[in-house]
Amino acid sequence: MLRVAVVGSGPSGVYTAQSLVQQSAVPDVRVHVLDRLPCPYGLVRYGVAPDHEKIKSLQNNLRTVLEHDRIDFVGNVEVGADGLGPERLLELYHAVVYCVGAARDRRLGVPGEDLPGSHSATDFVSWYSAHPDASGGAFGLDVRSAVVIGVGNVAVDVARVLARQAGELQGTDMPHAALGALAGSRVREVHMVGRRGPSQAKFTTKELRELGALPSAAVAVDPAELKLDPAYADPAGAAFAALPAVNRRNLGVVRGWAEAEDARRAEPGRDRRIRLRFFLRPVELLEGEGRVRAVRFERTVPDGSGGVRGTGAYEEIEAQLVLRAVGYRGAPLPGLPFDERRGTVPHGAGRVLRDGTPSPGEYVAGWIKRGPTGVIGTNRPCAKETAASLLADAPELARRAVADDPLARLREWGRRPVLWPGWLAIESAEAALGASLGRHIVKIPDWPGLLQAATPR
Incomplete structure (x- = not known):
């Protein structure tokens, strides 16, 4: 029997477990999918917006996949803490695949960021996703203006949630x-x-x-900013034609907003505004009365090589969040x-490299392998x-002796694993919580609540 641990139960970890049991010509491959949380699914549970x-x-x-008879979910086991590191895991498993994602945020590196x-x-x-490590929500939503720095899907998610009315989220x-x-x-400008x-x-x-389909918010774009983009300014030109299809479609969407802005502003019930701004680089967060009051940006323009350069012209956007x-x-x-430099574990085709040499029994997959790129399916x-x-x-891996019962050894080492029945108990508790609040399913947002639900008396 080949025993494998997959560290991380998000898409990359689950797809790795699935590939192991599907590709193996040997039927005796057993996979434990470890996660430090008592809940599986990683960013699908805690990163995808509720709506x-x-x-x-x-x-x-x-x-x-996790219900496969040769795959077991083992939650509430944190790898890398309290002595449970790679060396010790190899006492329990013939191989370990690390699918731990990219856990740190990139910083702006500008004054006032903190x-x-x-x-x-x-x-x-x-x-808003009920991660048990969340800060508790001291986000100061009693303000009028918010700035979201970034133009990726995470930025779109948080802008959309800020611009929604709470009633639109009641069913999530x-x-x-x-x-x-x-x-x-009280946020009305995002x-x-x-x-x-x-x-x-x-x-x-x-x-x-x-963003354009929100019932309570209108989208505003500045045509003058859009025209700074060569691909936008010349939709029949070479720059536009060279773009990937998704980027061409994006330009069509913002072009439609630019042309229809006046009409959308007049629609009743749209008391919130999402303003998409481009070619602005943050240089400082400005303080007022002990908190952020505005963001100072430098105007940028294309540099002709796919990047941008500063122009020396600045603009402040009011924001208390x-x-x-x-x-x-x-x-x-x-x-x-x-x-x-890369923020990844060195590897060759997934094999962890130590000083350039494959380390027996150690592997990586997902963002920690390739960097934070792609969508869920890329995993x-x-x-x-x-x-x-x-x-x-x-x-070669199977020749090495490992523990007969990894779960028993983990318990000896002071861990209290939450297995699949414990996760099902959490699901039931969240359904009951939702029913008690007149909603559908409502996530339990804290560690004590999750662990109590996983081990009901």
Whole structure:
């Protein structure tokens, strides 16, 4: 029997487990999918916005994999903490695949970034997604203007949630405290700002269009800013034709908004405004009365090589709430090699490299392998490559003696694993909580609540 641990139960981890049991010519491959949380699904549960029910339904596909008879979910086990590092895991398993994602936010690196009222978008997402590590929601929504720095899908998500009325989120699994805070929000202006043009923005067209479909908010764009983008200014030109299809579609969406802005402003019930701004680079967060009061931006223009350059012209956008959504970066895991420049673990086809040499029994998949790129589906071929490498090494790996019962050993080491029945108990508790609040399913947002639900008396 080949025992494999997959660390991380998000899409990359689940797809890796699936590939291992599907690709193996040997029927005795057993996979434990470890997660430090007592809940599976990673960013599908804690990163996909509550109002994206179709994407969240991917949990059903991940559930099917985790219910496979040769795959076991093992939650509430944190790898890298309290001595449970790579060396010790190899006492329990013939191979370990690390699918730990990219846990750190990229910083702006500008003065005032840490002022009260300035937060990473990830913290905001964790709060409204009920992540048990979330800060508790001290986001100061009793303000009129918010700035979201970034033009990717995370930026679109947080801008959309800020611009929604709470009633539109009533039917989601958003935690009740977050829903109540959003109900009391006074935010009416949401500025989403990128340092480059719309043709280089990272959002996908479906998510972008959703901003224009909000019943309570109108989208505003500045045609003068759009025209700074060569691909926008000349839709029949070579720059436009050279763009990927998704970027061409994005330009069509913002062009439609630019042409229809006056009509949308006049529509009744739209008391909130999402302003898309381009070619503005943040240089400082400005303080007023002990918190952020505005963001100072430098105007940029295309540099002719795919980037932008500053012009020396500046603009301030009033904001008492700033959410930074400028990307993610991998974090080192104690005991594993780490490339600080790339934010990834060095590897060859998924095999962890120590000083350039494959480390027997150690593998990576997902963002910690390739960096924070792609969409959920990108994890499938990435996982298959790593699984193929591991299975090619299996005859040698299986010769090494490991613990007969990894779960028993984990308990001896002081861990209290939450297995699949415990997760099902959490699901039942969340359904009961929702029913008690007159809603559908409502997530439990804290560690004590989750662990109590997982081990009902």
